[in-house]
Structure formats: structure tokens, C-alpha cells
Amino acid sequence: MRETLRFNPVGPISLREAVHVDSQFPGTSIPAGTAVLIHLAAMNMRTGLWSDPHTFQPHRFAFNGAKNTNDTANLFFPFGDGPKGCIGMHLGKREVAAIVETVVCHYHLSIHEGTLTSLETHWDNANQPDRPALIRLSPIHDASHGGSLS
Incomplete structure (x- = not known):
């Protein structure tokens, strides 16, 4: 199920409010309270984050044997995350x-x-x-x- 949601996410984007303090993101300053658009579909297909991202691999997340599991644990959230995640x-x-x-x-x-x-x-x-x-x-x-x- 996880690879299906990675490969074809139901929703392509997530809109969130930045944390309550000013933050730094590589090359960008994000003031507290700024609306941040997260392009989940693009993240799921990014070569730097996933090995062979454009290939559907049903066993990618199986038994923590996938190369991606540890590196991308905080980058894969098909239902959103935190208090505003999908109910x-x-x-x-x-x-x-x-x-x-x-x-x-x-x-x-x-x-x-x-x-x-x-x-x-x-x-x-x-x-x-x-x-x-x-x-x-x-x-x-x-x-x-x-x-x-x-």
C-alpha cells in the first residue's frame, strides 16, 4: 500500500503553516506563520530521495529492507502529518x-x-x-x- 501511495499519491500537495518561529531552509528564510506548500508528488519522484523513483517497486517498504526506509522516513507522509493529518x-x-x-x-x-x-x-x-x-x-x-x- 505504501508504494502505491508513493507512486500515485491521492493528493499532490499539502498546505501547511510554517512553525511559530522564523526558520531557515537551504537558500531561503521562512518567516513564522508563512503558508508553505509541500509538493508531495514531486517529493515522491525525486531521484535524490528515492532509488529508481519512476519504477513501481511493491517491496520498496517491505520489512525495513528497503534502502529508502531510514533515509526518507520523515519525507513520506501520504496522509499528511501532525495534528492536521488525515483524520x-x-x-x-x-x-x-x-x-x-x-x-x-x-x-x-x-x-x-x-x-x-x-x-x-x-x-x-x-x-x-x-x-x-x-x-x-x-x-x-x-x-x-x-x-x-x-
Whole structure:
């Protein structure tokens, strides 16, 4: 889930207020109270922060074995961070985990014939695919359940 959110974040930017004291950022002075726009999508694709950032690597965050995990721990926050972070983060993560578990336990997944091998996205209120990605779900049959699990 983390690599999916890194590769295709739901929201491209985060708007925050700078800390309550004047700060220095390399090459810039940031007065206290300044609105700061953080371009999350650009951070997620920055070569200096991620190894091979333009390649989707599902195991990038697995078991802390990823090269990026320690170096970028404070640079990856797809749900925002701090007191203004997404209030639905924990619910969203649990829902996605439950949906993925249900689908992979009950269905074989395959790409529907004629579906593109790559999918472009566009930004509206959230990151959205520019066309449907058709996936075929075939029920897994299990004799202990008397046939189909659907």
C-alpha cells in the first residue's frame, strides 16, 4: 500500500503553516506563520530521495529492507502529518487491507483483454486514472466450501 501511495499519491500537495518561529531552509528564510506548500508528488519522484523513483517497486517498504526506509522516513507522509493529518488515515488503511485480503483470498485477478498496460492519471480533487482499468475477477473454487466462495 505504501508504494502505491508513493507512486500515485491521492493528493499532490499539502498546505501547511510554517512553525511559530522564523526558520531557515537551504537558500531561503521562512518567516513564522508563512503558508508553505509541500509538493508531495514531486517529493515522491525525486531521484535524490528515492532509488529508481519512476519504477513501481511493491517491496520498496517491505520489512525495513528497503534502502529508502531510514533515509526518507520523515519525507513520506501520504496522509499528511501532525495534528492536521488525515483524520481517516487509520480507517482508510484498514479498509484497503480488508478489501485486498478479501479479493486475493476469493478471486484470481487478471487484466481484461484490451486493457492498456500503462495507465495515465490526472489531477482533479484527487489523483484519478484517465480511463478505466478493466480487471477480470474469477472466483476461486474450494471444495471445502461446496464450490464457489462468491
